[in-house]
Amino acid sequence: MAEVTAVASSVMAPDPRGINRGAAPVTYGHGERAPRGDYAQANADYTCEQDWRTYSAADHDLYRRLHERQAAQLPGLACEEFIAAVEQLGSPSQIPRFDALSEKLRRATGWEVVAVPGLIPEEAFFSLLSRRRFPVTGWIRKPEEFDYVVEPDVFHDLFGHVPLLFNPMFADYMQAYGAGGLKASRLGSCEHLARLYWYTVEFGMIATPAGLRAYGAGILSSAGELRYSVNSSAPQRLGFDLERIMRTRYKIDSYQSTYFVIDSFKQLFDATAPDFGPIYQRVAGHVELAADDRLPTDRVF
Ligand code: PHE
Ligand code: FE
Numbered sequence: 001m002a003e004v005t006a007v008a009s010s011v012m013a014p015d016p017r018g019i020n021r022g023a024a025p026v027t028y029g030h031g032e033r034a035p036r037g038d039y040a041q042a043n044a045d046y047t048c049e050q051d052w053r054t055y056s057a058a059d060h061d062l063y064r065r066l067h068e069r070q071a072a073q074l075p076g077l078a079c080e081e082f083i084a085a086v087e088q089l090g091s092p093s094q095i096p097r098f099d100a101l102s103e104k105l106r107r108a109t110g111w112e113v114v115a116v117p118g119l120i121p122e123e124a125f126f127s128l129l130s131r132r133r134f135p136v137t138g139w140i141r142k143p144e145e146f147d148y149v150v151e152p153d154v155f156h157d158l159f160g161h162v163p164l165l166f167n168p169m170f171a172d173y174m175q176a177y178g179a180g181g182l183k184a185s186r187l188g189s190c191e192h193l194a195r196l197y198w199y200t201v202e203f204g205m206i207a208t209p210a211g212l213r214a215y216g217a218g219i220l221s222s223a224g225e226l227r228y229s230v231n232s233s234a235p236q237r238l239g240f241d242l243e244r245i246m247r248t249r250y251k252i253d254s255y256q257s258t259y260f261v262i263d264s265f266k267q268l269f270d271a272t273a274p275d276f277g278p279i280y281q282r283v284a285g286h287v288e289l290a291a292d293d294r295l296p297t298d299r300v301f
Pocket of ligand 1 (some may be wrong): 091173176177178179181182183184272273274275276277
């Protein structure tokens, strides 16, 4: 669902074979589950081959069903920029080939997608983003995970994240986020920065003349949360506020109780352009907020 959250709590396991051939596996949470991808095949920067021929007919069919279910419910719920770009993914009848997709992306915004075995450490993640390379998990979920998968798979990463990389302003934001992540690592502020990723790249909403729409990949790749985020009266929807977001914890195992709403991708880019150094310091001096807290200063939609 979210690279940054996941990697923030990732466990770097030692190579069991004692040789340093592949990259160390990264698992979600406390490392009790075996990593799903083959980290032994990854390069030091965690990229690997997509190995497209190893997908089975059942894998392609599952991808097609995921894509079709999701594409059908985009109108009225997803932002127009996403809807316009989703067809760039090509025919959903097969899992897209990353190299063909990268061709198109390079022409549009200079981005490319690279395969990774799954979750990767945050430094590796930030470094790829800062070079306009978006890491996409190679494996696809199992059929019984059709409605929910704990870790990001190829459907979440591709369908959720890649379309907006065709949008120039969002594409620049993602690169700036990567560069900012490298800086946050040096400053020990990755947790604060991860919240920004969570509440924008993964679960962001945008105000449009037609109403609120989703642009976050976690929403857009979720069968149920897409409708919930736009139509349910349960969650609160608050105006984008950088420092407020950095203070706000989030839930990784349920629909969000708060969504933050931007007015435009330009607003998002501009609001995150200033040096975060002093901002991290200020935020560290404030109490943290629960995912469902409400402040008198919140702009409520
Ligand atoms: N301006 C941020 C910094 O100085 C970099 C950044 C940009 C971080 C966009 C996130 C998103 O660290
Ligand atoms: Fe994600």
